[in-house]
Structures are given as C-alpha cells and as structure tokens.
Amino acid sequence: MNEFSLKYGCNPNQKPARIFMADGGDLPVHILNGRPGYINFLDALNSWQLVKEIKENTGLVAATSFKHVSPTSAAVGKKLSDALKKSCFVDDIEGLDDSPLACAYARARGTDRMSSFGDWIALSDECDATTAKIIAREVSDGIIAPAYSKEALEILGAKRKGAYNIVQIDKDYVPAEIERKQVFGVTFEQGRNNFKIDGELLKNIVTENKELPEDKAIDLIISLITLKYTQSNSVCFATDGQAIGVGAGQQSRIHCTRLAAQKADLWHLRQHEKVLGLKFAEGVGRPEKNNIIDIYLSDDADDVIGEDVWRQNFAVRPEPFTREEKTAYLKTIKGVSLGSDAFFPFSDNIERAFKSGVGYVAEPGGSVRDDLVIEAANKHGMVMCFTGMRLFHH
Numbered sequence: 001m002n003e004f005s006l007k008y009g010c011n012p013n014q015k016p017a018r019i020f021m022a023d024g025g026d027l028p029v030h031i032l033n034g035r036p037g038y039i040n041f042l043d044a045l046n047s048w049q050l051v052k053e054i055k056e057n058t059g060l061v062a063a064t065s066f067k068h069v070s071p072t073s074a075a076v077g078k079k080l081s082d083a084l085k086k087s088c089f090v091d092d093i094e095g096l097d098d099s100p101l102a103c104a105y106a107r108a109r110g111t112d113r114m115s116s117f118g119d120w121i122a123l124s125d126e127c128d129a130t131t132a133k134i135i136a137r138e139v140s141d142g143i144i145a146p147a148y149s150k151e152a153l154e155i156l157g158a159k160r161k162g163a164y165n166i167v168q169i170d171k172d173y174v175p176a177e178i179e180r181k182q183v184f185g186v187t188f189e190q191g192r193n194n195f196k197i198d199g200e201l202l203k204n205i206v207t208e209n210k211e212l213p214e215d216k217a218i219d220l221i222i223s224l225i226t227l228k229y230t231q232s233n234s235v236c237f238a239t240d241g242q243a244i245g246v247g248a249g250q251q252s253r254i255h256c257t258r259l260a261a262q263k264a265d266l267w268h269l270r271q272h273e274k275v276l277g278l279k280f281a282e283g284v285g286r287p288e289k290n291n292i293i294d295i296y297l298s299d300d301a302d303d304v305i306g307e308d309v310w311r312q313n314f315a316v317r318p319e320p321f322t323r324e325e326k327t328a329y330l331k332t333i334k335g336v337s338l339g340s341d342a343f344f345p346f347s348d349n350i351e352r353a354f355k356s357g358v359g360y361v362a363e364p365g366g367s368v369r370d371d372l373v374i375e376a377a378n379k380h381g382m383v384m385c386f387t388g389m390r391l392f393h394h
Contacts, residue, residue, distance in 0.1 A: 002026050009038045028173035029144070033157050034165035036142055040120060042069050044144040047122030048169050050074055050229040055124040057198040057225065058218055060241070063104035063131075064226075065111075065119040070234075070249065072119065073111035074226045075242030076218070077104040084110070087270045089286060090134060099130040106134055107242040112263055113290040120144070127152045135159070139287060146171035195389055197224045202362060202385040206374055209383045212360065215241075216337055216383075220362045223339030224391065230341070232392040235349075237264040237356065238337045244268075245356075253342070257349045260338075261356040268333050268357075269297050269326060279316040288313075296321065333357030341391040343367040347376035354380045364390050 002024055006017035017038050021027055036044065043066040050071060054062035060076035077100025085091040088110025096102055101123055109116050121135060123145040132152035135143065142165025143156065156166055180189045199217055223238040230236065230248045235256040237245035245264030247256035269275065270293060280289055292313050295304045301320060303309065310317045338353050340363040350373055361377060365386030377384040
C-alpha cells in the first residue's frame with residue numbers, strides 16, 4: 001500500500017486528504033484496525049521516532065503518550081514504586097512488574113493525565129497483553145508499535161466498539177535523508193534531523209560539579225530525545241527514567257521552564273500521602289478523578305472540597321492541602337534532570353528549575369550570558385552539560 005485516504009485533514013473542511021509515498025513505494029505502516037486521521041498519523045510517526053531513539057540510545061524499552069504532535073511524557077520500562085502505581089491508577093494491574101513495556105506506558109500515561117486524555121500511544125517493542133489492558137481502559141485515540149501479541153490485538157481491537165486505531169510500523173524502515181513539506185503552496189526542504197543523542201553528548205560539563213551518575217545521564221538523554229520531537233520552544237524535566245514535565249510551544253524560554261516545572265511539581269504532589277489517601281465517592285470515574293485531583297492541588301481546592309460540593313466528589317471530606325505543606329514537600333525533591341532544546345538566555349531559568357528540585361541540566365550553550373547561567377548553576381551545586389546542539393522541532 002503506497003497511499004491511504006483520510007477522512008479529512010487537520011480540520012473537517014480540509015479535503016481531500018491522504019498519506020502517500022512520493023516515490024511510489026509502499027507505506028511503512030499497516031492499519032490493523034480503525035481509520036486513523038491526519039493528526040493521528042502526525043502523532044504516530046513522530047511518537048514512533050521518539051521511542052525508537054530512546055530504545056536505541058538507552059537499551060531500555062520505551063513508551064510515549066502524544067497529544068497534538070507533542071509528547072505529554074516519555075518513559076523507559078523501570079518498575080514503579082507502590083506510590084507511583086497508585087498515582088498512575090495502575091496499582092490493580094496484575095503482572096505489571098513482569099512487563100517492562102507496561103511499566104513504561106504506565107509511567108508515560110500517568111505523568112500528565114490531564115494532557116494525556118485522548119492520547120496517541122507509541123511503543124518501542126511488541127505490545128503485550130499487560131500493556132494492552134492498561135490502554136484498554138484509558139481514553140485514547142490510537143497506538144503505533146512494531147508488533148502486537150495475539151492477545152493484545154484482541155484486547156485493543158475491542159476498544160471503542162471495535163473502532164480503535166491500531167497501526168503497525170515497519171521497525172526497519174529508514175526514511176530518505178531529505179524531507180519536504182509545503183506551507184502556503186511553498187515547498188520547504190531540509191535534511192532529516194538524524195543527530196544522535198547519547199551519553200557522548202553529555203561529556204562537556206561546564207560547572208564546578210562534574211559528577212554525573214549513569215541514571216541521571218539516562219534521564220538527560222530521555223529529556224533531550226523527548227525535546228527532539230516536541231514543538232518548540234520546549235523544556236523537559238525528567239527523573240527515574242521518565243519525562244515528568246514538558247513545557248512545549250512557548251515563545252519565551254522562561255515560560256517553557258515554568259510550565260514544565262509546574263507539571264513536574266504536580267507529578268510529585270500526586271504521590272503525596274494526602275493525594276494517595278483521597279476517598280472518592282462511589283461512581284466517580286477515572287477521568288473525573290484526574291480533574292478532581294488537579295483542582296485539589298490548585299489554589300481553587302474549595303471547588304471540590306468545599307462544604308457545599310465535597311459530597312459530590314468524596315466519600316470522606318479531605319483535609320485541605322495547604323500551600324505551605326505543598327511548598328515544604330516540594331523542597332524535599334532533589335536530583336531532577338532538565339533538558340532544553342535551545343540555550344538559556346538568562347539565569348532565571350536555572351533559578352526556577354532549582355525550586356523544582358533540578359540538579360542536572362543539559363542545554364546547547366552559546367548564549368552571550370552563558371557565564372551568568374553557569375554561575376547560577378554553580379551556586380546551586382548543579383551539574384550542567386553544554387551539548388552544542390539545538391533541537392528545534394516544528
């Protein structure tokens with residue numbers, strides 16, 4: 001198959017629409033179920049590249065959750081703590097610890113559950129039944145993977161009344177070195193971004209602290225590969241083998257950092273005993289729980305725990321989670337890694353990152369204020385690597 005007709009393009013008024021191979025060759029994908037759309041395929045092809053590269057450069061299976069052509073998170077197959085399992089709503093999944101791929105997707109989906117609602121999924125390896133069981137109960141648009149077990153295909157094929165989008169990618173497919181796209185009738189052409197992101201990229205440590213543990217190097221690699229497929233400007237926080245906060249598509253670098261930091265803070269706060277101990281009212285669904293937790297952790301907590309509304313959400317009225325308590329808890333967080341797709345023009349990014357526990361940074365360098373950025377990192381005892389490579393993606 002060298003062409004696949006789409007219902008419409010980005011929007012219903014954009015017709016006709018299709019994907020095809022300009023050279024007349026076969027598409028590298030097979031649609032096993034459903035009818036993916038234009039944006040679905042943009043998510044699928046970008047997300048596949050992300051997990052493929054993470055697997056190649058860490059040696060660990062990987063998964064990502066995509067929305068609107070940017071990852072909400074990406075993760076490798078490390079086991080989850082009991083608190084993280086509960087926070088990610090997977091503490092009831094049997095056999096989770098025996099499936100690294102399921103662990104990877106549980107992490108990716110559970111990082112930013114608000115953004116992941118209706119996601120596109122990419123897996124680096126064959127989708128197994130345990131991973132499929134997690135996906136089956138989440139609101140999701142589709143999945144791309146190099147293979148599916150028979151049981152996984154049966155589970156996913158029943159999703160969305162049999163209309164769930166399931167795409168298989170040829171894992172050995174290598175695209176042409178030159179890529180093209182059109183905007184307003186004008187054709188753009190450039191070489192593919194084949195830049196390799198691995199441990200060698202982290203050798204230029206410019207701070208006084210030069211101790212970069214292997215697990216933190218992996219976190220930085222995950223962060224940078226995630227940024228390679230995130231709409232720019234972008235900043236990514238990572239820890240324990242997963243991206244925990246992605247700030248995407250902001251015009252200002254500090255806004256990227258603030259957005260990513262806020263998401264990372266929420267990821268940490270969701271694992272606090274006050275959140276894990278919430279007793280929801282009978283009948284409150286999984287998506288509703290996500291919204292309720294998000295509001296509970298905000299300054300508008302009274303909207304869900306107030307005297308007149310708490311019974312709609314909870315079986316037992318929760319104690320307020322005060323700003324002072326949240327700040328004190330977040331101050332205990334250390335060793336988070338941060339990647340940036342372009343240099344930091346001001347040290348305010350470092351100062352904000354430090355408040356969210358960042359101890360390791362990877363950025364291209366090259367700003368006229370690099371000395372001030374390094375000085376700020378030294379003040380906080382951070383390890384900072386200059387990669388020398390920008391990772392813009394549009």
